[in-house]
Amino acid sequence: MDEVDPSCNPVQPLLEKGAGGDESHAVKSEPRVDLQPGQEDYSTYDIVRAVQFGVMARVYELVEGGQDVNEMDRENVSLLHWAAINNRLDIVRYLISKGAIVDKFGGDLDSTPLHWATRQGHISMVVLLLGFGADPTLRDGQ
Incomplete structure (x- = not known):
């Protein structure tokens, strides 16, 4: 969690339990009793949520x-x-390092991670992805 940027919030909507839709990423409303104030239990995070919130462990x-x-x-x-x-x-x-495809297309606009980082203005991410071989000439669905 070294790289937590307080200006970055996960963009995938987190649904309150019972709000309808996909509840696989629902925010748990009841706190764990065995945690100290200010601590959060990350052990229940699925992989998407852990990535979004930067929980490296x-x-x-x-x-x-x-x-x-x-x-x-x-x-x-x-x-x-x-x-x-x-x-x-x-x-x-x-x-x-574990084999993620740098130029994988996805999402509604059929775009790459480089497109997503660029749209958000994350220059350091853009530079990093380019360093790993991301292709800046690829076009998305827009």
């Missing part, structure tokens, strides 16, 4: 446990997309 645990780094979520979005749009530099480095 949980990402590592899930990937080392067999999570496919190129698997697309229900929105046809890869982990690398979520890491790029949320400016999670360490997570991008790790995912790529």
Whole structure:
């Protein structure tokens, strides 16, 4: 969690329990009793949420446990997309080291992680992705 940027908030909507829609990313409303004030239990985070929030320890645990780094979520979005749009530099480095495809297309606009980082103005992420071979000439659906 070294790279937490307070100006970056995960962009995938987190639904309150019972609000309808996909509840796989629902915010848990009841706090854990055994945690100290200010602590959060990340052990229940799925891989998408861990990537979005920059919980490197949980990402590592899930990937080392067999999570496919190129698997697309229900929105046809890869982990690398979520890491790029949320400016999670360490997570991008790790995912790529584990075989994540840099120029994977996904999402509604059929775009790459580089497109997502560019739209958000995450210059350091853009530079990092280009350094890993992201192709700036690829076009998205827009």
